[in-house]
Amino acid sequence: MNPLVLAARETLNMLRSIWRNRSGAFFTVLLPVMFLLLFGAIYHDGTVQLGPHGPQIGYTTFFTPGMLGMAVMAGTFVSLVIGLSIVRDNGQLKRLRGTPLPPWAFFAGQVLSRLVLVAIEAVVVARQRLPARPPAGRHAAGAHLRPRARRDLAGSAQPAGVAGRRPARRAADVPLGTRLRVGGGDHGRGAARDHRPRWPGPRLPAGRVLADAARSGR
Amino acid sequence: MRRTLELRTRKLRPSPPAGRDGPAIEVRGLVMRYGDREVLHGIDLVLEQGMVLGFLGPNGAGKTTTIEILEGYRRRTAGHACVLGLDPATGGHELRERIGIVLQETGHNPDLSVRETLRRFAGYYRRPRPVDEVIGLVELQEAADRRVRALSGGQRRRLDVALALVGDPELVFLDEPTTGFDPAARRQAWEMIGGLRDLGKTILLTTHYMDEAQALADRVAIIRAGRIVAEGTPADLAAAQRVTEVRFTLPADATPSDLPPVSGAVLTRGRDIEASTKDPTRDLLALTSWAAGRGAALDGLTVARPSLEDIYLALTSDQKTAA
Numbered sequence: 001m002n003p004l005v006l007a008a009r010e011t012l013n014m015l016r017s018i019w020r021n022r023s024g025a026f027f028t029v030l031l032p033v034m035f036l037l038l039f040g041a042i043y044h045d046g047t048v049q050l051g052p053h054g055p056q057i058g059y060t061t062f063f064t065p066g067m068l069g070m071a072v073m074a075g076t077f078v079s080l081v082i083g084l085s086i087v088r089d090n091g092q093l094k095r096l097r098g099t100p101l102p103p104w105a106f107f108a109g110q111v112l113s114r115l116v117l118v119a120i121e122a123v124v125v126a127r128q129r130l131p132a133r134p135p136a137g138r139h140a141a142g143a144h145l146r147p148r149a150r151r152d153l154a155g156s157a158q159p160a161g162v163a164g165r166r167p168a169r170r171a172a173d174v175p176l177g178t179r180l181r182v183g184g185g186d187h188g189r190g191a192a193r194d195h196r197p198r199w200p201g202p203r204l205p206a207g208r209v210l211a212d213a214a215r216s217g218r
Numbered sequence: 219m220r221r222t223l224e225l226r227t228r229k230l231r232p233s234p235p236a237g238r239d240g241p242a243i244e245v246r247g248l249v250m251r252y253g254d255r256e257v258l259h260g261i262d263l264v265l266e267q268g269m270v271l272g273f274l275g276p277n278g279a280g281k282t283t284t285i286e287i288l289e290g291y292r293r294r295t296a297g298h299a300c301v302l303g304l305d306p307a308t309g310g311h312e313l314r315e316r317i318g319i320v321l322q323e324t325g326h327n328p329d330l331s332v333r334e335t336l337r338r339f340a341g342y343y344r345r346p347r348p349v350d351e352v353i354g355l356v357e358l359q360e361a362a363d364r365r366v367r368a369l370s371g372g373q374r375r376r377l378d379v380a381l382a383l384v385g386d387p388e389l390v391f392l393d394e395p396t397t398g399f400d401p402a403a404r405r406q407a408w409e410m411i412g413g414l415r416d417l418g419k420t421i422l423l424t425t426h427y428m429d430e431a432q433a434l435a436d437r438v439a440i441i442r443a444g445r446i447v448a449e450g451t452p453a454d455l456a457a458a459q460r461v462t463e464v465r466f467t468l469p470a471d472a473t474p475s476d477l478p479p480v481s482g483a484v485l486t487r488g489r490d491i492e493a494s495t496k497d498p499t500r501d502l503l504a505l506t507s508w509a510a511g512r513g514a515a516l517d518g519l520t521v522a523r524p525s526l527e528d529i530y531l532a533l534t535s536d537q538k539t540a541a
Contacts, residue, residue, distance in 0.1 A: 006341060013338050017329035020365070090325025098289060098319040099385070100311050101342040 003105050010101075010109020015116060018079075028079050029121050032071030036125060039063055068125045075118040080110060240303060242267045242389050242420040243288060248297035250283050250444075257283055259444045260297065265437075267388075270411070270421040272435030274428070276534055280444045281424045282322065282393065288422070289319055289391055302389055315344055318382030318390040322397075328367035332358055332377055335366060336384050343385035356380040356410060372403045379410065390414060392423045396430060408433055428527035438526065442534050456523045462498040463522050464505070466491055469514030478504045490518075 018024050039060075046059030087093050096106055243265040250258040258280050265271045275281050286292045287299060290306045290313055299306055304313045326335060333349060340346035353362050356376040361369060369377065375395065382390055392411065396404045404427075411434055414421060425431055431438055432452050440448040440455075448455055461482065468474065468489045477484070482495035495501040498521060509516045524532070 009338065009341055013327070013330065013334070016334070017327050020329040087325070087327075091321065091323060092325050092327065094291070094321060095319075095324045095381070097291065098314060098317075098321070099339060099342045100314045100344075102311070 003102055006101060006105040007108040007112065010106055011112040011116065014109050014113035018113065018117060024079070028075040028117060029124070032067050032074065032121065033124055036064065036067045064125065068122055071121050071125055072118050075121055076114045080114055084110065241265060242302060243422065244300040245288070246298040248284065248287065248299055249295045250287065250292070251295045257444050261441070261446055263439060263446065265420060265422060267420050268418055269436045270415055270423060270434055272431035272438040273422060273424045273441065274431055274438060274530055275441035279441045281441055284441070285391055285393055285422065285424065289317065290314065315385065316388050318385060318387035320378045320382045320390070320392045320395050322393045324378065326366040326374065326377065329365060331363050331365050332369070333362045335377065336380055339381050340384045345386055346384055347386045349384065352380045352384050355383060355413065357406070372399055375399065387419070389420045389422070392421060394424055394426065396425070396427065404430070428525065428530055432526045440530060440533050447533050448529070452526050455526065455529050460496050461494045461524055463524055463528070464493045464495055464498065464502065466516040466519040469509065469512065469516070472512065472514065478508045480504060
């Protein structure tokens, strides 16, 4: 048997069993997404100042790469180490050692299956990202999102709010500053706030506090 | 792609491995040391092709160590070992193509089904047996699409055996294959192992059940404290002991001291007498004429060759006191 075919089959078998193992699927795939949604809901009004003169970006934008990093590490290092410890402990490795399967094909299957998993997860997490915060004046470039990402990430609540106010414009054309700016801020356009899309989650003071802290630290 | 690879493989191994017609297993002077502790003190063992060898011995005697050396899991310290014409320490891939292993306690991937697991393992071998045929061989048809997680203990053990058979091996190692089975499942397993012998497989079987060895094994080897203390067919072993057990109940009016002298050891348990004699003809005559002379009967009189269990216990406990 071609060892490359063997490695590919091992990969598929691993993916199948990871997918069927609910606790494994939860901790590697769903948990980072849940964290992202949870923190996004709590801090959705927050902004983060990047450096003393850098752009101001939304807290969720700031948060997403970290979440993605956590997801990648949980899905690769952690899952691989725990998974290998388990198969070693319950004797699966010993059983495989008694077959003609080359050891590297087994390990290739373990590694490749995690890479596939993480790639899927990265797409899921990136698509779950929430709208960026208002651009900070001339640093607006930092907050621009691709239209597609904006549509996906903002969720169903966003287009409804925007469309109600400016029916002629597509959501993607709405300037971020108008659409997403935190109400009562230094731009003096508080009136726009009521029409601003709401992310369907709890609005906790913590988010406001963090946003204020971020702004005052500018 | 696959074809060219096979051709290349054939070019690398142009002839079947040497020793295909010799014994399946040949071991001479096998020594194994873990650090300073020597656990095998020079074992000799020969298993001809197509035979079933029962490998018996108490826990810690060195059964599993011996088997794991032959399976290629451990490297021996000294001695000669030859499995299917290959050295198990270096036989590697070629050896693993031709043997099937049922280990004592090994896990499965719990999230694959029986059929998926077998299909996965079948892919490892050059000439696997059809998966459905193997499922039929171990009678797992009704559980074939169930996840391994949901199988009963007996079904998992049968899956173990199925995984050992899916590569169509010439030699099968069965390390306590029926431990934990209920009596009916054990009988089924025996039938299955008998079926393997009929397929022409050579089998090395370890077990703690003497009836299992008696039912399945063509030859028996008993290991104790790292040494083979007896080897042969079960009948040979019984003959080698040259002991016959005579059992009866003492007549009501007699005491053990009234019994005529017999050649072997006499064991008294209440009124039950158990005599191990090396000369059953003469001793039986003495006992029965003694009883007839008193006008009494020897109730429950039985004369029997020792069972494999008796031999096993005699061999392993004698040695223990001697050592």
